[in-house]
Amino acid sequence: MNETRRAVLAALDDGPVTGPALAERLEVSRTAVWKHVEALRDAGFVVDSVADGYVLAGVPEYGAAAVEFGLDAPFDVEYHDALPSTNDRARELAADGASDVVVLADRQTGGKGRRGREWSSPAGGVWTSLLLRPDVPPARAPLLTLAAAVAVTDAAREAGVDAEIKWPNDVVVSDERDSSGRGGAKLAGVLTEMEGEASRVSWLAVGVGVNVNLDPGELDGEATSVRAEVGDVPRRVFVQRLLERFAALRDDPDDILTAWRERAATIGQRVRVETADGDVVGDAVDVTEHGALVVDTADGAQVVHAGDCQHLRSA
Numbered sequence: 001m002n003e004t005r006r007a008v009l010a011a012l013d014d015g016p017v018t019g020p021a022l023a024e025r026l027e028v029s030r031t032a033v034w035k036h037v038e039a040l041r042d043a044g045f046v047v048d049s050v051a052d053g054y055v056l057a058g059v060p061e062y063g064a065a066a067v068e069f070g071l072d073a074p075f076d077v078e079y080h081d082a083l084p085s086t087n088d089r090a091r092e093l094a095a096d097g098a099s100d101v102v103v104l105a106d107r108q109t110g111g112k113g114r115r116g117r118e119w120s121s122p123a124g125g126v127w128t129s130l131l132l133r134p135d136v137p138p139a140r141a142p143l144l145t146l147a148a149a150v151a152v153t154d155a156a157r158e159a160g161v162d163a164e165i166k167w168p169n170d171v172v173v174s175d176e177r178d179s180s181g182r183g184g185a186k187l188a189g190v191l192t193e194m195e196g197e198a199s200r201v202s203w204l205a206v207g208v209g210v211n212v213n214l215d216p217g218e219l220d221g222e223a224t225s226v227r228a229e230v231g232d233v234p235r236r237v238f239v240q241r242l243l244e245r246f247a248a249l250r251d252d253p254d255d256i257l258t259a260w261r262e263r264a265a266t267i268g269q270r271v272r273v274e275t276a277d278g279d280v281v282g283d284a285v286d287v288t289e290h291g292a293l294v295v296d297t298a299d300g301a302q303v304v305h306a307g308d309c310q311h312l313r314s315a
């Protein structure tokens, strides 16, 4: 949303305000004000014309303008009703030089999960990718993936969901619905893609999928959703809280690992991690800043960088 439209929206929110007063305040013509008001109406905002001028009477349920309205985080939002994958769209935007753009889709037709899996993404979830250009070496990039898991967990908790993080970066809810005994029904996942050189990240697409206003039956595997846990929530607000929390963590990277550990369900568990080199079984004792899991095994401590983790029981 451009600056003038954002200012018009803020003024309407504080309204009523007349067209001429708004034109004078923003130093634009009355016709320009009228065009901005019409564009806002087209985007789903309800702008009432009352005796004292215009006033904002309603915000659209979801979409770019809806999420940007009142957002306290420095991101532009791009919204699509449907995309193959928000990560792929973020990659396209990266090629055009964009940064700090949040791609949002109501549904994905080719959603991607970790380890080449499909990620089911029907309408009603939060499917988003944050395109970032952090000025860090690639070794520091995993911290932003950890930050995304923390941000999702906090947004879910604010919505009333008892969420926690399961290594590597799943957000789960442990309860009787989790018949697998593997460490919780999955609420959300994070898939980060990046490009860069040895010394510097060029761009990073932090892809976040959250099962929000969906029935678990619409999803693959042992999944849960915000709807199943606490009922439907406004996705606009959920995304705003997620982005605001993520932006705060990005500004204070030294806090990320501590925040992740505090929300981690995996640390302190006996685990089996399926890796490309075989299973690692032992007690999960920590996570590193590279997002690796430290497992105390019968043969000593092992640092596991990638794999599927099963919680066996509390250590």
Ligand code: BTN
Binding pocket: 084, 085, 086, 087, 088, 108, 110, 111, 112, 113, 114, 115, 117, 119, 121, 126, 127, 128, 129, 170, 188, 189, 190, 191, 207, 208, 209, 210
């Ligand atoms: C996982 O397997 O746990 C990671 C799932 C990540 C899914 C999200 S949805 C938004 C973004 N776009 C994708 O295609 N994948 C990620």
